[in-house]
Amino acid sequence: MKIVLKTFYGLEDVLAEELNELGYSDCTKLNRAVQIEGEWKDVYFLNLHIRCAISVLVELRRFSVKTEKDLYHEAKKINWSSLFDVKKTFAVKGAVNSTIFNHSQFPFLLIKDAIVDHFRDVKGERPDINVKSPQIVIDLYVRENEGVISVNTSGLPLFQRGYRQSTGDAPLNEVVAAALLRMTQWDKKTTLIDPFCGSGTLLIEAALLAAGIPSNIERSHYAFKNMWNFDAKLWDEIHSSANKVVKELPCTLIGGDIDPQMVMKTKRNLRGFSFGRFVDVHNASVDEFPFPEGPAVLISNPPYGERLETDVEDLYGNLGSIMKHRLLGYTCFIISSSEAGFKYLALKPDKKYKLFNGDLECSFRKYSIYEGSKKGTAEETIKE
Template sequence: MKIVLKTFYGLEDVLADELKELGFPESTKLNRAVQIEGEWKDVYFLNLHVRCAISVLVELRKFPVKTEKDLYNEAKKINWSSLFDVKKTFAVKGAIHSTIFKHSQFPFLLIKDAIVDHFRDLKGERPDINVKSPQIVVDLYVRENEGVISVNTSGLPLFQRGYRQSTGDAPLNEVVAAALLRMSEWDKKTTLIDPFCGSGTILIEAALLAAGIPSNIERTHYAFKNMANFDADLWDEIHSKANKLVKELPCTLIGGDIDSQMVMKTRRNLRGFSFGRFVEVHNASVDEFPFPEGPAFMITNPPYGERLETDVEELYGTLGSIMKHQLLGYSCFVISSSEEGFKYLALRPDKKYKLFNGDLECSFRKYTIYEGSKKGEKQED
C-alpha cells in the first residue's frame, strides 16, 4: 500500500534521506511529503522511529475530480466499517487546492457525509464527529482535478513527542530540530552546543539521535491503535525492540540560556531520560557561555524578535563576534527568521536553507569558522 509521510516545507529531501536510513530506499518526493510503499508493520515502525515527519498516512483512494459530487461518490466506495468501529469518533481534515470548490470546508463535509451514510446504510447507526480530539482522522487532499483520501495513522502530529513537560513562549518544533541535526551532518560524536537552548529541544533531539533512541519513545497516543485492524502484538514487538536506555552518550552535549526559568525547564525535560544526567546545561548569557575549544558544532535557535522581544542588533552582533573570535574550528549553524539578525552576525554563510518553524519562514545557515582572513569577511546578500 502507499504510505505518505507529511513534513514541513523544505524538509522533503531530509525526510527522504532519513527514510533511506530506516530501510526505505525507494521514495517519491511530493509537496511537503514523501511517499513510499509498505505494509502495516511499516506504518507502526515509522510512527515510532521517524524523526522528520509530522504524520504517517495510508492512502485509501486516489481519483479524478470533476465536480463536487465526485468526492462523495468516491468516498462512498471505501469500506469504512472495515477501518473503524461505529463507536469511534472521527474527523476529516486536509488541504484543498482546487478551483472546483467555492468554499474550502465543503469538500470535508462531503467526505463526512459519505462516511456517515456508509455506517447508516450498513449498521443503522452513525459514528460521532469530534473535531478537537478524534479517534480516527481521515485526510483529504485535493490538487486541481485530483483527489486523495487517506487515513492518518498518527492522529496528533508526531512533533508531539510526549517528552516535553515544559516549554517556553517560542519553542522550536521538535520535527524541525531533528531535521536541523540531519542537515548539519553532525556525526553524533563531535561536541554539540546550543547557547540559546530554550526548553532544550535541540539538545534532547541530539541526545536521542546519538543514543539511537526513537524520538517518539515517550509517546503513547497513535490513531492506528483505534483502527479495526490494529495488531497489538505486532506493535508491542516493534516497540519492545526499540532502544530505551543508555548508560552513556557517545558525545558531549552542552546547552545554556540566559533565562533561569528556561534552564529549569530544560533540566526538567531531560530528567525523564536515562541520558539526562549527561547533558550539561548552564544558566548564562551567550557572552558568558563556557564554549569549549573546537572542533565542535554549534546548532542554535536565537530569539528572532518575533515572539520574544529582543535587541536583535546587540544579540546577533555579540553572537557574530563570539563566532569569529572564540569558535575557531567550529561548524556553526543558526536558524532565524530575522534577516536583520543575520546581517548583524557579519559573517558570510557557507550554505543557506529555507524552511519554516511553525508559521514563521526561517533561514538555516552554516558558518565554518576558520583561522585567517575568511573569519572576518562580511556577509554578502
C-alpha cells in the same frame, strides 16, 4: 500499500534521506511529503522511529475530481465500517487546492457525509464527529482535478513527542529540530552546543539521535490503535525492540540559557531520559557561556524578536563577534526569521536553507569559523 509521510516545506530531502537510512530506498518526493510502499508493520515502525515527519498516512483511494459530487461518490465507495467501529469518533482534515470548490471547508463536509451515510446504511447508526481530539483522522488531499483520501495513522502530529513537560514562549518544533540536526551532518561524536537552548528541544533531539533512541519513544497515542486491524502483538514487538536506555552518550552535549526558568524547564524535560544526567546545561548569557575549544558544532535558535522581545542588533552583533573571536574550529548553524539578525552577525554563510518553524519563514545558515579570512569560500544557496 502506498504510505505518505507528511513534513514541513523544505524538509522533503531530509525526510527522504532519513527513510533511506531506515531501509526505505524507493522514495518519491512530493510537495511537503515523501511517498513509499509498505505494509502495516512499516506504518507502526515509522510512527515510532521517524524523526522528520509530521504524520504517516495510508492511502485509501485515489481518483479524479470533475465536480463537487465526485468527492462524495468516491468516498462512499470506501468500506469505512471495515476500518473502524461506529463507536469511534472521527474528523476529516487535509488540504484542498482546486478551483472546483468555492468554499474551503465544503470538501471535508462531503467526505464526512459519505462516511456517516455509509455507517447508517451498514450499521443503522452513525459515528460522532470530534474535531479537536478524534480517535480516527481521515485525510483529504485535492490538487485541481486529483483527489486522494487517506487515513492518518498518527492522529496527533508526530512533533507531539510526549517528552516535553514544559516549554517557553517560542519553542522550536521537534520535527524541525530533528531535521536541522540531520542537515548539519553531525557525526554524533563531535561536541554539540546550543547556547540559546530554551526548553531544550535541540539538545534532547540530539541526545535521542546520538543514543539511537526513537524520538517518539515517550509517545503513547497513535490513531492506528483505534482501527479494527490494529495488531497489538506486532506493535508491542516493534516498540519493545527499540532502544530506550543508554548508560552513556557517544558525545558531549552542552546547552545554556540566560533565563533561569528556561534552564529549569530544560533540566525537567531531560529528567525523564536515561541520558539526562549526561547533558550539561548552564544558566548563562552567551557572553558568559563556557565554550570549549574546537572542533565543535554549534546549533541554535536564538530569539529573533517575533515571539520574544529582543534587541536584535545587540544580540546578533554580540553573537557574531563571539563566533569570530572565540569559536575557532567550530561549525556554527543558526536558524532565524530575522534577516536583520543575520546582517548583524556580519559573517558570510557557507550555505543557506529556507524552511519554516511553525508559520514563521526562517533561514538556516551554516558558518565555518576559520582563523583569518575564508578565501575562496563561495556562498551556496539551497531552496532559496
